[in-house]
Amino acid sequence: MTTPITPIALVTGASRGLGRSTALKLAANGVDLIVTYHSNLAEAEAVVQLIQAHGRRAVALQLDVGDSNTFAAFARTVTTALADTWQRDRFDYLVNNAGSGAHASIADTSEEQFDRMFNVHLKGTFFLTQKLLPLLRDGGRILNTSSGLTRFALPGFAAYAVMKGGVEVLTRYLAQELGARGISVNTIAPGAISTDFGGGAVRDNAEMNASIARQTALGRVGMPDDIGGAVAALLSDGNRWVNAQRIEVSGGIAI
Numbered sequence: 717m718t719t720p721i722t723p724i725a726l727v728t729g730a731s732r733g734l735g736r737s738t739a740l741k742l743a744a745n746g747v748d749l750i751v752t753y754h755s756n757l758a759e760a761e762a763v764v765q766l767i768q769a770h771g772r773r774a775v776a777l778q779l780d781v782g783d784s785n786t787f788a789a790f791a792r793t794v795t796t797a798l799a800d801t802w803q804r805d806r807f808d809y810l811v812n813n814a815g816s817g818a819h820a821s822i823a824d825t826s827e828e829q830f831d832r833m834f835n836v837h838l839k840g841t842f843f844l845t846q847k848l849l850p851l852l853r854d855g856g857r858i859l860n861t862s863s864g865l866t867r868f869a870l871p872g873f874a875a876y877a878v879m880k881g882g883v884e885v886l887t888r889y890l891a892q893e894l895g896a897r898g899i900s901v902n903t904i905a906p907g908a909i910s911t912d913f914g915g916g917a918v919r920d921n922a923e924m925n926a927s928i929a930r931q932t933a934l935g936r937v938g939m940p941d942d943i944g945g946a947v948a949a950l951l952s953d954g955n956r957w958v959n960a961q962r963i964e965v966s967g968g969i970a971i
Contacts, residue, residue: 722772724807725951726750726794726848728781729814731759733911734861737944738811739763743770745948750797750807752779752814775801781814781840782832787847794851806853809951812841812860812883819872830875837879842886855898857951860887862962864907868970880905884962891960900959904947907966909938933968942967 725742729735730751739749740763749767753760753776760776767774775797779790798804815837818829841860852858862884865877884903891901908918908928918924918937928937946965949955 722746722748723809724748724750724798724802724804725809725811726752726807727811727813728752728779728844729754731756731763731776734906734909734940734943735811735813736763737940738813738947739774739944740766740770741941741944741948742809742951743767743772743774745952746772747809747948747951748772748802749774750794751776752781754778754780754814773801779814779844781812781844782816782836784835784839784843787844790844791847791851794848798851806851806856808853808856810845810848810852810856810858811947811951812845812858814840815861817873818875820875821872822874825875833875833879837876838882838886841883845890849894852899857956858887858890858894858899858901859947859950860884860901860903862903862905864905864964864966864969866905866962867964887962888960895959900956902950902958902960903962904943904950905962905964905966906943907932907938907964907969909940909943911940928969931969932966933971936967938965938967 725747727735727739730739731753739751743749751760751763764774764776777793780786818833820829860883862880865873866881866884887901887903910918925937929935943965
């Protein structure tokens with residue numbers, strides 16, 4: 717009887733927030749991890765230790781998703797990590813999670829803010845995926861991250877939401893072009909989550925938190941594990957036929 721091969725997921729921005737929860741939920745489901753971090757190696761190594769506590773293997777690699785000039789070198793680093801840690805040349809799941817926020821009205825948004833959102837969320841997702849496609853096994857999965865803000869509009873988030881709308885379109889094109897390789901591609905769209913994202917406003921501003929809770933059918937703001945659990949479920953074998961879809965995980969906000 718052949719022993720099943722443990723799947724490997726690459727999760728960007730996994731040292732904190734939604735990426736951290738995603739990595740730990742996947743580890744609990746028997747997945748090994750390549751986790752990336754922007755600048756906080758200590759936090760990333762702490763996540764690796766927690767993954768290893770689940771009996772899974774993991775490595776942490778530095779990556780700035782806003783700098784596409786580094787992606788080719790990053791892909792080579794992933795190749796080395798796969799060979800050294802797993803004696804393999806392919807991984808199974810790519811979760812494009814890393815990102816940052818910007819809060820400004822359209823009238824007040826600077827070109828610098830707009831370009832940063834573009835580089836991180838849209839250009840970064842496009843070209844990082846491109847560079848990693850040769851390392852993703854046939855039959856694997858890609859899960860991109862969007863936002864509830866592509867469905868409903870809140871003042872001050874236009875630049876961010878525009879890029880996430882582009883990610884949703886990119887998801888459908890990836891699904892079409894990668895179908896011949898058996899690779900499914902979906903988008904997860906979180907609602908408002910209690911993290912340090914965007915300066916931690918949802919988490920730390922009691923008035924904002926309460927307002928969001930009132931607009932949400934389940935009566936509260938989201939928590940990181942709400943998203944991490946959903947990602948792990950979407951990457952499970954039972955969801956292999958889900959493809960080219962936007963799945964909102966928001967507790968039912970603005971319905």
